[in-house]
Amino acid sequence: MNYPLMISISAIDKVIENMRSLHINCALAAISGGVDSTTAAILTRRIIGDRLRAVFIDTGFMRLNEPEHIKEILRAVLPLEIINASDRFYREMLGLSDAEEKRTRFREVFYTVLSEIAKEYDCDWLVQGTIAPDWIETRGGIKTQHNVLEQVGIDTASKYGFKLIEPLKDLYKDQVRELAKSLGVPSEIVNRQPFPGPGLSIRAVGELTLEKLDVARRATDIVERRLGNMGLSQWFAATWEYDTVPSSELSRVVNGLGDLHVELFSIRATGVKGDARSYGHVALVRGYPVNWDVIYELHKYLATTSDVTHVIYELMGRGVGKYFVSIRAIVTDDFMTADVPRLSREILMDVAEEILSNDNRISSVGFDVTPKPPATIEYE
C-alpha cells in the first residue's frame, strides 16, 4: 500500500499488522459518512474483506436526506445498510436539556443499538473512526465525545459484547484526510466537514424537541449550501429559543464600539477555558458597530468575563417567532483551536434573509464571532 508522506509508515503498518494478528470473524463498522469512520472502515475492509459489515444508524438527528445520500456516494467502495433507530433515540432523548446529559444518553443509546446489531450479525468486533483529538478532549473533560469508550475506562466487551478496532486513534484530521485519499475514499467524503456523532441533537440547543430539530435541520441546509466553497473548515447553523435578558453591565463594556447593546440568552453553551470545559452564557450583541470589523473583536471584550462562552452579533430580526438561529463558520487545522473568518456583511445578511424567509418560526439570525478558545466549535 502507498502511504501519504505525512503519516509515519510504521504507524499505519503497525495498525495493519495488529489487525492481521486478531482473529476476526465479523467486524461491524458504524459509518457516519464522515471521513474518520469511512476511512477506518475502508482500511479494515482492505484487510478483512467481506467480514466487515458496514451500517449507517439513522439516529433521527441527521441532516436533510443524509442517510440516503451517504449510501449513494459510498456505493462503489463500501456497501452500506441503513438502520433506522430514530424512534428509539427520540424516546430516550427528547426533553433533555443539559449538554453533557444529551451526550452521555446519546452514547448509551447508540452503543446499545450497535450491540444489538452486532449480536444479530454475530460480530464481536466494532471498527471505530476515533481520532486523537476525540479522546484527548474527552479525557481532558472538555466534552464527552460519543465514540470515546476505552480511553475513559469503558470495557466494551463486557458492556456491549464487542471489542474495539480503532485504526486511526493516533492520527489528526489532516492526516486522516491524507490516508483517505490514498485509500481511494470518494473526494466528497474526504472533504466533508465534520459532523458530530450526536448530530442535530446538540445543535438544537437546550431542551430537545422535534420542532427545534426541524428548525435546526432546515437552517443547516441553507447555511451549508450558501457558505460551501468558501474555504471554511466547518459551517453550520444551531438554534434555540429567542429568550433573552438585557445586560446593562455587558452593554457598558462595549460602549464606544458603536451603538450596541448586549443581551444574554437563557440557554447555556460550552466553551474552553485553559484546559477545562466551561458551560456558560451566550451573549447577543444588537445594534450598529462603528465599522464591520468591530464585530470580530467583540469576544475580546465580552467573553473575558468568567461565564460568557459564545458572543453572537445579531444580523437580522423580525420580532416575531420562537427561535433564534446562529450561523457558525470557522477555520482551523486541527479542530483543537479555531478562528472565525472575516466574512462580508453582505454575504451574511443574504444568508440570514434566506433563513428568515424560509421559516416563520425563526425570529432572528446572528453570526457567532467567537474563536475556540474561549468558545467550542459546537454549542453543547
Ligand code: XMP
Ligand atoms: P468542539 O465543539 O469540541 O468540536 O470544539 C471540535 C470538533 O469535534 C466535532 N465534534 C464531534 N465529533 N462526535 C464527533 O464525531 C462528537 O460527539 C463530537 N462533538 C464535537 C465538532 O463538530 C468539531 O469539528
